[in-house]
Amino acid sequence: MPSSTTPAPVSGATRPGNDLAGRGARIELTGLSKHYGDFTAVDDVSLVIEPGEFMTLLGPSGSGKTTTLNIIAGFAGPSSGSLKVDGTAIESTPAHKRDMGVVFQHYALFPHLTVAENIAYPLKRRGVPKARRAELIDAALATVHLGDYGHRYPRELSGGQQQRVAVARAIVYSPRVLLMDEPLGALDKKLRDWLQLEIKRIHAELGTTFVYVTHDQEEALVLSDRIAVFNHGRIEQVGPASELYERPGTLFVAKFLGESTVLRGEATPEGDGSVVGVCARHLRAPGRLDGTRAAIVVRPERLEVRPAGHEPGAGWNALPATVAGEIYLGSSRKLELTLPDGSPALVREQAGALSDARRGDEVTLTWRVRDSVILADDPEVEAVFT
Ligand code: ADP
Numbered sequence: 001m002p003s004s005t006t007p008a009p010v011s012g013a014t015r016p017g018n019d020l021a022g023r024g025a026r027i028e029l030t031g032l033s034k035h036y037g038d039f040t041a042v043d044d045v046s047l048v049i050e051p052g053e054f055m056t057l058l059g060p061s062g063s064g065k066t067t068t069l070n071i072i073a074g075f076a077g078p079s080s081g082s083l084k085v086d087g088t089a090i091e092s093t094p095a096h097k098r099d100m101g102v103v104f105q106h107y108a109l110f111p112h113l114t115v116a117e118n119i120a121y122p123l124k125r126r127g128v129p130k131a132r133r134a135e136l137i138d139a140a141l142a143t144v145h146l147g148d149y150g151h152r153y154p155r156e157l158s159g160g161q162q163q164r165v166a167v168a169r170a171i172v173y174s175p176r177v178l179l180m181d182e183p184l185g186a187l188d189k190k191l192r193d194w195l196q197l198e199i200k201r202i203h204a205e206l207g208t209t210f211v212y213v214t215h216d217q218e219e220a221l222v223l224s225d226r227i228a229v230f231n232h233g234r235i236e237q238v239g240p241a242s243e244l245y246e247r248p249g250t251l252f253v254a255k256f257l258g259e260s261t262v263l264r265g266e267a268t269p270e271g272d273g274s275v276v277g278v279c280a281r282h283l284r285a286p287g288r289l290d291g292t293r294a295a296i297v298v299r300p301e302r303l304e305v306r307p308a309g310h311e312p313g314a315g316w317n318a319l320p321a322t323v324a325g326e327i328y329l330g331s332s333r334k335l336e337l338t339l340p341d342g343s344p345a346l347v348r349e350q351a352g353a354l355s356d357a358r359r360g361d362e363v364t365l366t367w368r369v370r371d372s373v374i375l376a377d378d379p380e381v382e383a384v385f386t
């Protein structure tokens with residue numbers, strides 16, 4: 001199973017300027033599994049989350065993200081494996097003693113309490129004296145930019161404001177970990193885009209370790225120091241967004257994160273790389289894959305369209321193609337191409353660097369060998385994504 005061992009550069013240092021700032025905890029999952037009867041919801045997950053890191057658990061519905069988060073939170077016990085926080089095993093520590101804040105998709109504010117009373121709740125449970133409570137509530141409301149809303153009731157707030165109150169309530173006691181399960185899932189896109197930036201800012205201000213669940217790959221790209229891609233209860237790959245995008249380790253990761261053209265063929269090893277037969281052509285790709293069904297994956301912005309008959313230079317691959325469609329996107333243009341075997345290819349051209357290609361044209365599709373990756377083909381991935 002390919003995975004990155006390189007943690008993102010993170011700072012666990014206390015940030016000045018926010019009264020709730022503190023040092024984030026290190027979380028270590030080792031061989032974690034969760035079974036429900038015969039069904040395996042989480043399957044041998046190992047993951048280290050560094051102090052102060054923003055880690056996103058990304059995957060399709062049912063892939064085990066929430067179950068993993070619930071095990072970290074203490075809402076579910078693992079069937080096997082270990083969970084450590086700062087080196088201490090906490091599988092048997094009850095949820096309320098784990099020093100973790102939690103935010104769910106549905107805000108779960110107490111409707112009969114004001115915003116300030118909602119935020120006071122976890123402080124009261126911890127026996128924080130009243131004067132100190134008031135200071136901390138002010139700091140939490142200021143952090144989520146709702147300074148003037150303490151006296152309102154949840155029903156008097158918009159969905160986005162209620163979710164910011166839920167964040168304030170989760171951070172008010174300076175937990176060393178903040179767990180969020182699709183917190184923006186119920187909000188419309190504009191609000192979501194803005195709150196993503198708010199969450200990123202709050203993370204930077206607090207220094208807390210964030211573990212964030214989403215099925216939205218764009219959201220994961222915006223927010224994360226690193227992303228763990230889940231599929232069928234397992235982690236397929238862990239790494240910074242750029243690494244998952246540029247160097248996906250499996251076809252599932254390549255298809256789940258961003259757009260790509262997948263060229264399927266038969267791999268043969270050759271010196272420092274592989275050659276794959278696709279549409280009766282030999283294509284080169286970096287990396288070795290020995291004598292199996294292979295897929296070469298290329299991102300749309302790495303593909304170029306040239307006139308038919310164009311001869312590729314050294315270090316380039318080329319395939320004949322037909323332009324099947326054009327999509328104008330303002331800052332860029334997408335070209336949908338069809339390859340000789342009928343399979344599709346997707347090219348993205350930046351405005352200002354558009355080719356002359358039009359719908360119906362015969363063209364040459366070309367790309368640098370080093371801008372592609374070769375991966376084991378996986379028929380199941382085709383079933384999921386088509
Ligand atoms: P995700 O958050 O990625 O959508 P979940 O972790 O919620 O996925 O669920 C993973 C799988 O485990 C799903 O197939 C789900 O139906 C199953 N599952 C989750 N909780 C339970 C439960 N309490 N009993 C039985 N199956 C469960």
Ligand code: MG
Nearest residue numbers: 065066067213
């Ligand atoms: Mg879920």
